[in-house]
Amino acid sequence: MNDxxxxxLDAAEHGWPVFMLGRxxxxxxNCQLCHDNPHDPASCEHLTCHGFYAASTNPAxxxxxxxxxxxxxxxxxxxAVSGLLVVDVDPAHGGTASLAExxxxxxxxxxxxxxxxxxGQHLYYRHPRQHMPSRPMPNRPGIDIKADGGYVVLPPSSHxxxxxxxxxxxxxxxxxxxPPALVTACQPPPADPVPRAGQIPTTEAGGISHPDRLLTSxxxxxxxxxxxxxxxTLYGAARGxxxxxxxxxxxxxxxxxALTDVGQxxxxxxxxxxxxxxxxxxxxxxxx
Numbered sequence: 001m002n003d004x005x006x007x008x009l010d011a012a013e014h015g016w017p018v019f020m021l022g023r024x025x026x027x028x029x030n031c032q033l034c035h036d037n038p039h040d041p042a043s044c045e046h047l048t049c050h051g052f053y054a055a056s057t058n059p060a061x062x063x064x065x066x067x068x069x070x071x072x073x074x075x076x077x078x079x080a081v082s083g084l085l086v087v088d089v090d091p092a093h094g095g096t097a098s099l100a101e102x103x104x105x106x107x108x109x110x111x112x113x114x115x116x117x118x119x120g121q122h123l124y125y126r127h128p129r130q131h132m133p134s135r136p137m138p139n140r141p142g143i144d145i146k147a148d149g150g151y152v153v154l155p156p157s158s159h160x161x162x163x164x165x166x167x168x169x170x171x172x173x174x175x176x177x178x179p180p181a182l183v184t185a186c187q188p189p190p191a192d193p194v195p196r197a198g199q200i201p202t203t204e205a206g207g208i209s210h211p212d213r214l215l216t217s218x219x220x221x222x223x224x225x226x227x228x229x230x231x232x233t234l235y236g237a238a239r240g241x242x243x244x245x246x247x248x249x250x251x252x253x254x255x256x257x258a259l260t261d262v263g264q265x266x267x268x269x270x271x272x273x274x275x276x277x278x279x280x281x282x283x284x285x286x287x288x
Contacts, residue, residue, distance in 0.1 A: 017055030027051035079148035095142025117159020206247025238280025
């Protein structure tokens, strides 16, 4: 029995649904049948289609999943389904400093953890038994919450770029309960209200009857975009806001300011923000 299969079966024994990713840390592409015939992914019986929906705790199915992608990466589905919430610390984006602040405030008790292949950390906690979406931790650069709708790579998989293996840390061997303060810190901020009159000036024009709501929708899409999709979501929002500029529903300056602000909230660099806005506006025939 190879190490990957041993790890997969051990996780399944803990009640953690596991599945396989491709070499690039991305879910394996759906088969042609699933691609051509839309259906409920949770009910699909295929071993590797639909990402984490293929995850299982059944030993025979787990063995078949690992055998189907022998060169891939082992992953566990997080959230209520597994009883896991993972605090994902990425040092390349400021996660080390953010984690130090959480430790100083005693928000992250010692728990089961993993040293990732990119020199980061995965801190495993028991799921708090309330809906916890996978998303960036508010106001903590470089830290993501992997819970409902998410997954993380499991040891002994190797990182696709560094080729370093993921390794379990010591000495805590089981996830511990999250303190209430950490649960609060992981929750998304309250829903953004519709902008007040004068906050971001908009005008009913070009057939847009509620430009304030439309603008809020575009900006919220960026605020709530998952890691890995924030840049493309900002570009899409820029195209939508550019159409509002073309219709006369918002001024060019206010549009750029609103998009720049939301890009910063989504932890994009100044260069990435400028490129997304310029590209989105250019695609709609508007000079950025």
